[in-house]
Amino acid sequence: MKILVLNAGSSSVKYSLFDMSDRSVLIAGIIERIGEDAASQSYSLANNDRTRDEISCRNHQQALQLLFETLAACRVLNDRRELACIGHRVVHGGEHFREPALIDTQVMRHIAEVIPLAPLHNPANLLGIEEAIRQMGETPQVAVFDTAFHQTLPDYAYRYALPERLYEEHGVRRYGFHGTSHRYVAEQAAQYLGKPLPETNLITLHLGNGASVTAIQNGRSIDTSMGMTPLEGLMMGSRCGDIDPAIHFYLSRTLNLSNEAIEALLNKESGCKGICGENDMRAIHRMSETGDDLARLALAMYAYRIKKYIGAYFAVLGRVDALVFTGGIGENDAWLREQVCLDMTLFGIAIDQEKNRKPVRPCDNISQPNSGVTVLVIATDEELEIAIQAMQCLEQPHP
Amino acid sequence: MKILVLNAGSSSVKYSLFDMSDRSVLIAGIIERIGEDAASQSYSLANNDRTRDEISCRNHQQALQLLFETLAACRVLNDRRELACIGHRVVHGGEHFREPALIDTQVMRHIAEVIPLAPLHNPANLLGIEEAIRQMGETPQVAVFDTAFHQTLPDYAYRYALPERLYEEHGVRRYGFHGTSHRYVAEQAAQYLGKPLPETNLITLHLGNGASVTAIQNGRSIDTSMGMTPLEGLMMGSRCGDIDPAIHFYLSRTLNLSNEAIEALLNKESGCKGICGENDMRAIHRMSETGDDLARLALAMYAYRIKKYIGAYFAVLGRVDALVFTGGIGENDAWLREQVCLDMTLFGIAIDQEKNRKPVRPCDNISQPNSGVTVLVIATDEELEIAIQAMQCLEQPHP
Ligand SMILES: Nc1ncnc2c1ncn2[C@@H]1O[C@H](COP(=O)(O)OP(=O)(O)O)[C@@H](O)[C@H]1O
Ligand SMILES: Nc1ncnc2c1ncn2[C@@H]1O[C@H](COP(=O)(O)OP(=O)(O)O)[C@@H](O)[C@H]1O
Structure with a gap:
């Protein structure tokens, strides 16, 4: 079972393809300076071969096309049906997402709703999701949120001492980030202990x-x-x-x-x-x-x-x-x-x-x-x- | 030896007169809503007599006149020469003042210099000082700063992670306040211990x-x-x-x-x-x-x-x-x-x-x-x- 992890930024797309049978990385790469004159892609394979190319890449649509071409050319994904799912990193899940979510139009709407809280990140994350759905419609797609792990904070820890309505009407509160990393190392630590x-x-x-x-x-x-x-x-x-x-x-x-x-x-x-x-x-x-x-x-x-x-x-x-x-x-x-x-x-x-x-x-x-x-x-x-x-x-x- | 402590705000003047021989308070009062229609003064004496009057008080000059009239009328200060000094509370001393300072024109200039850091407080404190000097020129006056006690912070504690020039050129740093209170209770605590x-x-x-x-x-x-x-x-x-x-x-x-x-x-x-x-x-x-x-x-x-x-x-x-x-x-x-x-x-x-x-x-x-x-x-x-x-x-x- 293979899973592709996508992290779409405003001018870059990072990705890793995992073989979940042994959790190994088949390929990891980045497409950078999307929309600029000197875009580039670089990636490395399991055998540590590294490649870096100057490319032309006007937008996220082209970036994702290129990405799937690269996966095919490197023979790490010969048939798109091998892909069990695509996992998208999404920075801000607001209060709605306490867990990863199987993406549908409603999930996308919720991600769009919190754009005011993460104006630099969520629009790009959403662009990556939209493009991946356009190009890989049959593959299930999951959104994994940087904020989700912290949705267990008690109210006295997540609230700011600001007027109540800023929280009630506008969601001004502590959300926390890096949740995926904190959660991952927490699991590893418990295992070690x-x-x-x-x-x-x-x-x-x-x-x-x-x-x-x-x-x-x-x-x-x-x-x-x-x-x-x-x-x-x-x-x-x-x-x-x-x-x-x-x-x-x-x-x-x-x-x-x-x-x-x-x-x-x-x-x-x-x-x-x-x-x-x-x-x-x-x-x-x-x-x-x-x-x-x-x-x-x-x-x-x-x-x-x-x-x-x-x-x-x-x-x-x-x-x-x-x-x-x-x-x-x-x-x-x-x-x-x-x-x-x-x-x-x-x-x-x-x-x-x-x-x-x-x-x-x-x-x-x-x-x-x-x-x-x-x-x-x-x-x-x-x-x-x-x-x-x-x-x-x-x-x-x-x- | 008697000492008058003055705390001049933008629309109020608080004061206490101490007999330093036994540290007792001879009178403590406040003149409020200076410059407004319904100004008032209230004070209490050592025998716990409390008084509250509606008054007319257009500015800090009149407030201080009234204050000295009250001290005389209440017979807690019969001759101004009884007053050893006036201690002024000043909120912000910037980096210049690590200790209380005997007020002269240079000290007043330094207090004025940090007005941008304390635009709500220092101008009023300064007004109180100017008026007190005008009316009580012969009495020594001392400025005691809320920030002074905290001037011993090490740089890694007082600096913000902001561009260096904001500190170097503009004094953007942690100063800390309530220094007089923290210092007072610290002395009491050490004594107790x-x-x-x-x-x-x-x-x-x-x-x-x-x-x-x-x-x-x-x-x-x-x-x-x-x-x-x-x-x-x-x-x-x-x-x-x-x-x-x-x-x-x-x-x-x-x-x-x-x-x-x-x-x-x-x-x-x-x-x-x-x-x-x-x-x-x-x-x-x-x-x-x-x-x-x-x-x-x-x-x-x-x-x-x-x-x-x-x-x-x-x-x-x-x-x-x-x-x-x-x-x-x-x-x-x-x-x-x-x-x-x-x-x-x-x-x-x-x-x-x-x-x-x-x-x-x-x-x-x-x-x-x-x-x-x-x-x-x-x-x-x-x-x-x-x-x-x-x-x-x-x-x-x-x-
Ligand atoms: N050997 C090292 N010693 C000290 N810092 C290091 C070392 N190797 C990497 N770093 C630091 O790690 C930081 C980048 O961390 P990383 O987790 O890769 O960043 P990101 O948050 O972008 O994922 C940089 O400040 C880099 O200098
Ligand atoms: N018995 C009490 N229990 C709880 N809070 C009290 C009590 N008495 C006074 N306070 C609180 O102390 C606060 C005022 O503290 P004070 O030190 O007088 O203020 P300031 O900072 O203006 O000098 C107010 O919030 C008041 O409610």
């Missing part, structure tokens, strides 16, 4: 270009750092995370910035990039090693804010079985993990320096044997999780 | 109409929940505290609100009032007792957010000697204190229900004898602290 997930308490740190942290109680998300949008919470590559909400008024009144300019500033010119000019963590470490004080500051802030969220979520959870690091930074940045776990003995966190330096993929325990809390480094796999969830969704009885 | 303040670690919760929490390490503020302005942090009576910074864009784009409307909404229509329509905690409890679900939610959110900050500051401090409740809510709301301390045994917090119900003023220990962290309820006294600091400032050698 040898505990049923519904009895496991975790703090999961997804640290990539975007970054978020989730408090998981008995297998369910009960709080998370991203909010109505992915701008809130931890400091990120180029996003500000938590700030004083009055800073907007200062920027508009004193610096005369428009709301559009402020939005771009907070999303694209802030975070690590705002502090030290760089958003790639490897580059920031190199700068810091040469004595760059702003790189030092960016790293210190990045780690400090994670520590504060860990403390907050300990207060929320009471008992924590494991702290999980994942994402490009969480999986690879030993310095950061050490920094975050430093002076956290109060919480029962004690890592082993040696193990921390080179954790074994895809899942390793880097804590000291006597550490009250197990500290894990787990390679996330959002595409695989989407494939798994899409498959589970298909297997459920549908009316 | 019998430890020198410079060796004491505390988490101080100032919960009034505004609310903030401070992490104090070895007597110095190292983090605090209010930010560049008093809008950030905990949920308050009518202020939102922490929200997703992208909510502004939603409100302006989807609801077409102007920045002025958003500013009013976040400051005056949010917090407890936004959730359940009430900002007075006593009224919210009454509503909740009659089964009002939104009052239940407001209380749950209010307590939950405090718990998260306590957890975060434990992560920052490592060791905490005492948790201190102060402010109108912190001092009087036993239900809230219980809620906040519930399920916090991980942190060594265990309160005694009985003691919590009726703590003895002005300072009481409500923790169980075996509680790892001492939990104190301390009556704050910002006016007295301003008087003490003004006096200390006078006694220091000035060039």
Whole structure:
């Protein structure tokens, strides 16, 4: 059984084709700069052959055509009927979607309804779905939402202290994102611990270009750092995370910035990039090693804010079985993990320096044997999780 | 030695006159609705006599004249030369003021410079200072800043993940407020614990109409929940505290609100009032007792957010000697204190229900004898602290 996972952005389409019998990736690729002069596609096959081509690709329709041509040409999908389903990553599911959904026109309508909450993401996700249905109408298609895992938050955690009507009439609340990743590593962690997930308490740190942290109680998300949008919470590559909400008024009144300019500033010119000019963590470490004080500051802030969220979520959870690091930074940045776990003995966190330096993929325990809390480094796999969830969704009885 | 403490707002002047020999209050009063048709003054004397008058008061000049007339009429200040100094509360001291300052033209210039950071407060504070100098030129005047106590924050705690130039050129950073109160209760707590303040670690919760929490390490503020302005942090009576910074864009784009409307909404229509329509905690409890679900939610959110900050500051401090409740809510709301301390045994917090119900003023220990962290309820006294600091400032050698 083969499952194709699609992640359609405004100018790119990412995809992975899984053989679900052994969960192996047959091909993974990306078509980029759709609609621009110099579009390109690149992909790699199971044997690690990598290809990159300049192409012409005017729109998502052409992108998906190209994608299916590539699957055929690479002989990973000889007959479209081999495809059990297509799993679509959808960023925002609002309050409607607590689970993956088999796509029909009503599901598409619900995805469109929350566009005001995710104006940058949902329209592109929807475009990908529409095109895939046009070209692969007979194949079942499943939407898997970044927000779904967090629909178990209690009201006192998801509500903002804003006028009631903003929630009731407009859905202004914390939704949380990266749900697929938090859920995936939570399952892996419970498996590692040898505990049923519904009895496991975790703090999961997804640290990539975007970054978020989730408090998981008995297998369910009960709080998370991203909010109505992915701008809130931890400091990120180029996003500000938590700030004083009055800073907007200062920027508009004193610096005369428009709301559009402020939005771009907070999303694209802030975070690590705002502090030290760089958003790639490897580059920031190199700068810091040469004595760059702003790189030092960016790293210190990045780690400090994670520590504060860990403390907050300990207060929320009471008992924590494991702290999980994942994402490009969480999986690879030993310095950061050490920094975050430093002076956290109060919480029962004690890592082993040696193990921390080179954790074994895809899942390793880097804590000291006597550490009250197990500290894990787990390679996330959002595409695989989407494939798994899409498959589970298909297997459920549908009316 | 007598010291007058002045707190000048845009339409009110609050004052207290202290006899510093025994720190007693000779008179405390307020002149309200300055510039409006129905101005009033009210004050109470040491013998608890209270007076309230409708008056005519067009501006701050008349307010201060009236104030000194009242002091004379009540025979608490028979000769202006009895007054050792006037201590002015100033909300925002920017990065310039780490300590109280003997007021001269340069100090006034610095206070004026940070008006863009505190457009609602500093202009009124400055007006009070100017008028007091005009009428009481010979009396030394000292400015005591709400922000000064927090000037010891490390850079990774006070910086936002925003473009470097916003800090360098415009001073966009966390300043923190309620410093006078946090400092006062910290001193009282250290005294109660019998430890020198410079060796004491505390988490101080100032919960009034505004609310903030401070992490104090070895007597110095190292983090605090209010930010560049008093809008950030905990949920308050009518202020939102922490929200997703992208909510502004939603409100302006989807609801077409102007920045002025958003500013009013976040400051005056949010917090407890936004959730359940009430900002007075006593009224919210009454509503909740009659089964009002939104009052239940407001209380749950209010307590939950405090718990998260306590957890975060434990992560920052490592060791905490005492948790201190102060402010109108912190001092009087036993239900809230219980809620906040519930399920916090991980942190060594265990309160005694009985003691919590009726703590003895002005300072009481409500923790169980075996509680790892001492939990104190301390009556704050910002006016007295301003008087003490003004006096200390006078006694220091000035060039
Ligand atoms: N060895 C490494 N050390 C530190 N950071 C790393 C390392 N490898 C990758 N990263 C960081 O991971 C981040 C990207 O994470 P990733 O999860 O791939 O991002 P995305 O959120 O886009 O999926 C970048 O900041 C990159 O610098
Ligand atoms: N007995 C009480 N129980 C609960 N809340 C109380 C009680 N007494 C006063 N409060 C609350 O204290 C708050 C005002 O606190 P205060 O410190 O006086 O405010 P400010 O920040 O204006 O100085 C109000 O919300 C009020 O309801």
